[in-house]
Amino acid sequence: DAKTTQPPSMDCAEGRAANLPCNHSTISGNEYVYWYRQIHSQGPQYIIHGLKNNETNEMASLIITEDRKSSTLILPHATLRDTAVYYCIVRGGTTDSWGKLQFGAGTQVVVTP
Amino acid sequence: DAGITQSPRHKVTETGTPVTLRCHQTENHRYMYWYRQDPGHGLRLIHYSYGVKDTDKGEVSDGYSVSRSKTEDFLLTLESATSSQTSVYFCAISEFPGAGELFFGEGSRLTVL
Numbered sequence: 001d002a003k004t005t006q007p008p009s010m011d012c013a014e015g016r017a018a019n020l021p022c023n024h025s026t027i028s029g030n031e032y033v034y035w036y037r038q039i040h041s042q043g044p045q046y047i048i049h050g051l052k053n054n055e056t057n058e059m060a061s062l063i064i065t066e067d068r069k070s071s072t073l074i075l076p077h078a079t080l081r082d083t084a085v086y087y088c089i090v091r092g093g094t095t096d097s098w099g100k101l102q103f104g105a106g107t108q109v110v111v112t113p
Numbered sequence: 114d115a116g117i118t119q120s121p122r123h124k125v126t127e128t129g130t131p132v133t134l135r136c137h138q139t140e141n142h143r144y145m146y147w148y149r150q151d152p153g154h155g156l157r158l159i160h161y162s163y164g165v166k167d168t169d170k171g172e173v174s175d176g177y178s179v180s181r182s183k184t185e186d187f188l189l190t191l192e193s194a195t196s197s198q199t200s201v202y203f204c205a206i207s208e209f210p211g212a213g214e215l216f217f218g219e220g221s222r223l224t225v226l
Contacts, residue, residue: 034214041220042219042220043203043205043217043218043219043220044156044203044215044217045217046214046215046216049214087155101156101158101215102155103155103156104155105155106155
């Protein structure tokens with residue numbers, strides 16, 4: 001699976017949108033971009049994933065560039081409960097992937113009042 | 114939230130003793146996984162299961178064994194615990210093996226003295 005690069009940390013003001021970047025320049029055609037987050041001392045939580053098109057759900061939006069070499073996770077109205085480590089993961093869509101999520105260091109997001 | 118329960122949540126044991134961690138799910142998902150999380154290493158896949166009695170190794174399987182006699186239960190056993198196995202262990206489940214989200218449990222913190 002392709003490797004991802006994320007900034008180590010970022011701050012966001014409560015109520016503002018948080019835009020989390022991720023580079024995945026070696027992504028291949030059948031690989032998906034996943035985002036998870038981990039709130040301190042809890043298990044990782046799935047946020048969203050996409051292949052080519054932008055995606056939106058109740059938690060966030062995922063914007064994938066046309067060349068698919070980077071993506072941005074958008075938390076539209078950050079709250080204090082969104083403080084967490086956010087992981088951008090690239091994973092194949094075949095059975096060979098078998099849950100083999102390669103969690104890197106992620107981005108520590110701190111939402112401040 | 115997905116119905117995943119890990120037990121015990123915390124355990125302290127001594128080197129050389131056997132330890133079994135249990136993951137119980139109520140979602141009837143076919144696929145189950147055990148990860149460990151350590152500072153500087155992120156989450157690493159230990160073993161996974163793609164059905165009752167069907168299991169396979171992940172990237173850090175040495176020193177661990179697993180069993181799955183029922184859909185809802187996935188057991189991780191350390192036959193003879195070592196200090197290097199001190200970690201936080203997470204169980205995860207998924208409905209599909211390839212694309213799709215993983216749902217994680219709350220983790221089991223194991224300390225081997």
